[in-house]
Amino acid sequence: MTAPPTNLDQNAKAPTAPAAAIAVENIVKRYGTFEAVKGVSFSVADGEIFGLLGPNGAGKSTLIRMMTTLVPITSGRAIVAGYDVAKDPDAVRRMIGVIPQALTSDPDLTVEENLSIYAKLYSVPKAERLKNIAEVLEAVDLAKWRGAQTKTLSGGMRRRLEIARGLVHNPSMFFLDEPTTGLDPVSRIAVWEMLDNLRRTRNLTMLITTHYMEEADKLCDRIAIVDHGKLVALGTPIELKHSVPGANVVEVHFDRETPQWKARLESLDGVTSVQAESAGFYRVLTSSGSKTTMQLVELAAQLGETLTSLSVQNTSLDDVFVHYTGRQLRDEQVKPPVFTLPPRPGAQP
Ligand SMILES: Nc1ncnc2c1ncn2[C@@H]1O[C@H](COP(=O)(O)OP(=O)(O)O)[C@@H](O)[C@H]1O
Ligand SMILES: [Mg+2]
Structure with a gap:
């Protein structure tokens, strides 16, 4: 095995032209005796937006973490942009942008500083750094907020900043874990439009996870439905609906x-x-x-x-989910907590 490259060379090319942008073969993740992902296979074509749709705990984040080199694969194989994730993790990291489920930008830094740190981490040369930052800010419609402190942004703007940060080193592949969870419906639609636009203008392949059926339906070219660590159905939204x-x-x-x-x-x-x-x-x-x-x-x-x-x-993806799992996806969503107010002083028991 050759030593992994130490500097993140922006112009590195895959050793052979990849047959698929992502190929996952019988991938398994065990935590102790618990199997979070139980042998999943799929492939994603160049330029495609591919969705992993499933309820909380289905194994979506674990799948993304394995494909993006963040947790080791227990067995099976994942090829991303032509590189084997287990054998050549540095090469994979150069090619991908990752937006994790939790917001990770620093609230005390400005928008530009958050982007600049990432660009430096990826060794983007200084001249290119400034150009890239200007371009990604334009792409996510945050150019006006360049000097603003991150903590002053709304939830939707902060999510857009994280998306911009994932693009600052010009990746060819983009992984987004629940990109619109917690956003209001208007901001959610704005993020969908932005992602669709980015895919077209930057020629990106995207893999997203979601538990929103509408998101998968509107945004994804193909969807894999994941439940209890297994892939239960795969196809275009129309194919899935017709399969019911x-x-x-x-x-x-x-x-x-x-x-x-x-x-x-x-x-x-x-x-x-x-x-x-x-x-x-x-x-x-x-x-x-x-x-x-x-x-x-x-x-x-x-x-x-x-x-x-x-x-x-x-028929909707909701009906598809019921058909393949026997349950409704919306039942699985986190219910709002019920608060019981303490009795007011002096109130009748
Ligand atoms: N580090 C970990 N250790 C043990 N169990 C884990 C760990 N991470 C995730 N799990 C379990 O694996 C399952 C899948 O989790 P996850 O991939 O986060 O699901 P999803 O993203 O679809 O909500 C869950 O049952 C979760 O509790
Ligand atoms: Mg998750």
């Missing part, structure tokens, strides 16, 4: 709970499955939304029962 029996979802609300409706809905033409969501609310997967809707309305009229709402949609 039933092309439409009919959501129906009755004005009161009638348990017999589950069986009644299951007996309608085209229906492949029925989920009781809450009192009087059902999600029906069907091969024909229009047929099922007509039969449903007729049946309710015959029985004298009242519908309070009815909608027909195409």
Whole structure:
């Protein structure tokens, strides 16, 4: 084995043209006796945005940490930009930008200082450093904030700074762990647009993890659904949706709970499955939304029962997740804590 390079040469080329930007083969991670990643394989094409979608604890961060040389791989192989992660970690590090899940920019430094430190760590020459910093600040729309202290930025701006920092050494591959977790919906959409734009203008390959189905759907070319350390499905958002029996979802609300409706809905033409969501609310997967809707309305009229709402949609990644795991992804999201206030002084017990 040759010694790993010590200086981070910006112009290093992969020894052979990579067949895929990322190739992961039967990769396993064990912590003691616990297997966090249980033999996962996939590959990512050049220029693709690839998503790892799964609930908390699925193994997404562990997968990213293995691919980015941050934790050792227990068994299996990961090739990133043509280099074997286990054998040539320095070469991999030169080629990649990594945005971890937690915010890691220094709040007491200015925006520019945070970028400059990273550029120096990656040995970007001084002249190039200034040019790169100006370019990445422009790309994430923070040019005006160059001299601002990082702690004065909003959550969305801080996330954009971290994205800029990951780009300051001109990587060809970008790894982002939950890039929009904790952001408000408006900032989230701004980050999606920015990432899509960066991919096109900088010719980047991106691997992101997320537990937001909408994020995976809107942003990713292909998605791997991960659950309990295993890959349970892989495809484009459209392929995944088409792989679920039933092309439409009919959501129906009755004005009161009638348990017999589950069986009644299951007996309608085209229906492949029925989920009781809450009192009087059902999600029906069907091969024909229009047929099922007509039969449903007729049946309710015959029985004298009242519908309070009815909608027909195409299947979503939510339905895909339920189909492959038997659970709903949104159930897994962290519930807001419930606070119990202490009794007010003098209040009745
Ligand atoms: N350093 C560690 N030591 C032991 N267990 C870990 C460690 N890091 C992660 N895990 C466990 O591995 C599983 C996958 O974690 P993680 O990759 O962080 O999931 P995700 O990013 O999908 O939420 C979880 O059960 C987690 O508790
Ligand atoms: Mg994680």
